[in-house]
Ligand SMILES: Nc1ncnc2c1ncn2[C@@H]1O[C@H](COP(=O)(O)OP(=O)(O)OP(=O)(O)O)[C@@H](O)[C@H]1O
């Protein structure tokens with residue numbers, strides 16, 4: 001879709017000239033002979049107008065009134081003022097009132113086009129930011145009570161307050177993106193969180209996507225575009241699957257990070273950006289560096305702070321909490337009454353090793369909630385592979401399904417692990433993802449309740 005510019009100018013010669021220059025530059029123009037006509041256009045076609053060029057003094061409705069109408073309806077569309085020598089003061093006033101810039105007559109065509117391009121680039125950047133803010137402002141709710149997760153939360157808080165680049169590693173589906181968002185939120189940077197999936201952008205487009213391009217950078221690029229790096233200005237750039245970034249792009253990215261500036265494709269000047277960079281990968285980047293698949297200099301630039309998100313099998317203790325969380329989320333999404341989970345189901349869920357980590361668990365729960373007919377998630381609602389793999393704690397499976405709270409299940413589960421490790425608290429704490437003190441405290445609690453097994 002081409003860019004539409006509304007031109008409000010009562011002088012016919014100047015109006016024609018403007019139309020010619022803008023048409024030649026590839027813009028579509030809508031012409032208005034005076035302020036009233038322009039107002040009609042604004043009322044009728046406000047969604048279609050990307051920019052307004054207006055004279056100050058016009059019959060019927062003045063440029064100032066036009067600006068006010070535009071700011072009311074399309075605040076994000078820039079207004080450029082052209083002014084004769086006699087009305088410069090009013091033009092300055094209009095810039096104060098929100099016009100992008102003013103040009104004094106006579107102006108040369110190049111200046112005009114430069115101002116138009118600049119105004120469009122800025123409004124595009126603002127729109128990109130607004131879009132991103134809308135799409136990505138969901139609070140990062142990371143569930144985890146296990147010791148490895150508590151440690152991770154500490155590291156997140158520390159990294160959020162430091163400007164250094166963070167490299168997040170972890171298996172697929174462990175929550176790396178969630179961690180990245182939490183770092184952004186904790187950092188209180190005002191800009192947007194901009195996720196970029198380096199594996200998803202085709203190799204020949206990646207430079208233009210990251211750095212943006214000018215209107216004439218290549219065939220097919222009719223309109224200038226702000227790159228993703230610039231959209232993350234004053235915010236956080238999240239480079240997901242950084243291990244997949246093509247070798248040819250790596251020095252360019254490194255340069256942008258070091259200089260804090262981007263040069264859009266086709267542009268000859270750089271634009272400064274204030275960036276916080278968080279990168280993530282499920283690959284062994286150090287190995288990639290050794291084997292020449294990833295540049296060592298970029299690796300060190302990214303790996304200032306390293307966070308490892310532990311796989312779910314190292315924190316089975318978190319599974320009941322996650323199950324509860326995802327059931328609530330799925331029921332909420334489907335506008336259903338919150339469901340319970342049967343003990344047997346919970347036992348199956350905690351015994352499974354989850355190669356797909358939290359994402360696989362979330363999918364299994366979503367599916368189970370969709371299948372559940374009664375008020376509870378039952379084993380038959382769970383995916384087949386879960387039911388047939390792993391041992392299900394016989395004790396929990398046999399337990400009466402009534403009147404047991406999550407706390408009771410936790411107790412059963414902890415005692416079961418204690419039994420399986422032959423009472424080895426150190427080993428049990430490791431499997432449960434608990435620190436030893438917490439395990440001791442819980443065992444004390446159980447003893448106080450009359451469970452004297454350990
Ligand atoms: N600790 C957690 N608490 C709540 N939800 C979580 C947690 N960890 C992951 N999730 C959810 O699991 C899903 C996968 O998480 P995410 O996309 O962050 O994983 P990832 O590590 O980036 O995976 P991949 O390597 O496949 O890109 C998301 O829906 C996320 O909200």
Ligand SMILES: [Mg+2]
Nearest residue numbers: 176177240280
């Ligand atoms: Mg991810």
